[in-house]
Amino acid sequence: MKKKFVTAGVVLSMVLTSGCLNQKTGEPDTGGSRPTVADIGTQPVTLKFMVAYGGFTDEEFQSYFVEQVNKKYPHITVQKVSGKLEELITAGDVPDILMAGLPGIPALQELKIIEDLNPYVKKFGTDLSKYDTVAMDSIQRFGDKGELVAIPFRMNLPALFYNKDIFDKFGIAYPKDGMTWDETYQLSRQLTRNDGNTQYLGMSTGGADRMAMGLTLPYVDKKTNEARLETDGWQRVLNQFYAIHSVPGYVKDGKMAGVYGMFLKEKVIGLSAYWGADVIGDIDKLEKSGQSFNWDMVTLPTFEKGKGFAWQAETHNLLISATSKHKDQAFQVLSYIAGDEVQKFFNKSGRMTILKKTEENKKEYGSELTFLKGKNVSAFFAIQPGLHEHTKFDQKGRGFINEAANEMLLKGVDVNTALRNAQEKLNKYIKEQTVK
Structure with missing residues (x-):
């Protein structure tokens, strides 16, 4: 029904x-x-x-x-x-x-x-x-x-924030409103470089789970309570996440860098896709402590299929x-x-x-x-923000998706295997919760 x-x-x-x-x-x-x-x-x-x-x-x-x-x-x-x-x-x-x-x-x-x-x-x-x-x-x-x-x-509401100083340092044109994830990835590649013993990274994506929000992908089928992770949509997200973070510089000693904090504190990340309330609040604190920097924002990147919708x-x-x-x-x-x-x-x-x-x-x-x-x-x-069908299993699903992304990046697992592993983990969790 x-x-x-x-x-x-x-x-x-x-x-x-x-x-x-x-x-x-x-x-x-x-x-x-x-x-x-x-x-x-x-x-x-x-x-x-x-x-x-x-x-x-x-x-x-x-x-x-x-x-x-x-x-x-x-x-x-x-x-x-x-x-x-x-x-x-x-x-x-x-x-x-x-x-x-x-x-x-x-x-x-x-x-x-x-x-x-x-x-x-x-x-x-x-x-x-x-x-x-x-x-x-x-x-x-x-x-x-x-x-x-x-x-x-x-x-x-989210946006793509950028550090003008890093763009100016490398003579790269600033991002524009309306960019796709692939266009942002191409820009990010130019920013990811080692300069003067400082490793600069192109961007912080906010995580594979957040990247997927523009496509409003379900984690679970609400009618059947079965995981819905082995899909073309999730493949598109994980492949894009991998492309961005597999550029040399993001992975060091078996761990992935490129987190939001490095954009504001160390100021070594050129672009950061993140929630506006968090960024504006944090920049406000920096301003009050005299640690301001040259920044601005453009619209959050979208997938071509989901163009026009943010997280x-x-x-x-x-x-x-x-x-x-x-x-x-x-x-x-x-x-x-x-x-x-x-x-x-x-x-x-x-x-x-x-x-x-x-x-x-x-x-x-x-x-x-x-x-x-x-x-x-x-x-x-x-x-426009997207509308998502929330279920009580989504939070676990988000965790398993991020684990799948890390498996690809840190362990060399292919996207199909990574998603199959995530699907099995989520279905197992759902079953355990259902029989309680």
Whole structure:
């Protein structure tokens, strides 16, 4: 039976048709009874927050939640907790709010602790149409029965960053928007050289698994729960990865170099395909410490077959646990952090908004960061993120794909054998998880 996916627009339509439309705001009319802070109560409440999947530093938590929530809802305290979620569930102490990237949501669904947010969207009159369409479509794919499992609060878009100083040093023309992986590889070859006892490398690809995101290749068949790694698409990815990294200079003493950190710290990599939020955040820190360098960005390379699509949609999302005793307050926090006021503030400070990428939002992106003036930030918005069918086995699949890439590069294994090994490992893992 073909699965039907509900888009953000459909959910919004369902919300709107559940009541009359407010003629002034265009939002659902709750009969004048839309809850306010006073209705819900202003007594002190502590909401426990946990990072279930994804990176989120204490500094980011302070910036995104503690500072923002305190301004809007001084009676609500958001407290970050850590530990193993399964143990907290067993102890009956499930955090009120969970944060997870898209790949981590299937595992949370398996635990059956996620609250459907549709009733709260209706209750509070939340306008889902203001959010990035790709982000919301990605989240809606997890709702087999139309449920809304999360609200996104930040987005990550990739680009190809480059060190102008290295290009200038070797007299090579800068990269351009719209390049394919093969064109980038040809450019990378020219940059990979040893000069003055310094080994320069052409590029950091971000890993074979990320290179594949533009093709939205599945790791697992969702209908059969069988690995899907022995395909032409995966061959194309691994062969391209091998071509880039097999140029002399990348492999030394049986290990592969060319990681993202070498682009920013040692500054010996000419090109780096990476997530924008990470790079802009790290460059901001370098600027503040007086370690700036001459850089810019262009659009992320794409495969010819997948031209026009970047890495898959990447959002950090907020979920409410079904056992929370403060669901209304938790949703107030979610909708505020994901709302216009906070999102526009973060967008101006270089953190990508989850709101639709309107011309205004594009123009305002990073406007408060002086080091972004004159940079090609439009590269973030020129390529559409891809949509991926996430499964609870994808993370293992990504690991096995990267192992296959390393087998080719470090052990001389051919692409067919490498993918067959990865396929067998993933199927074995799936079987072990299924029989538990």
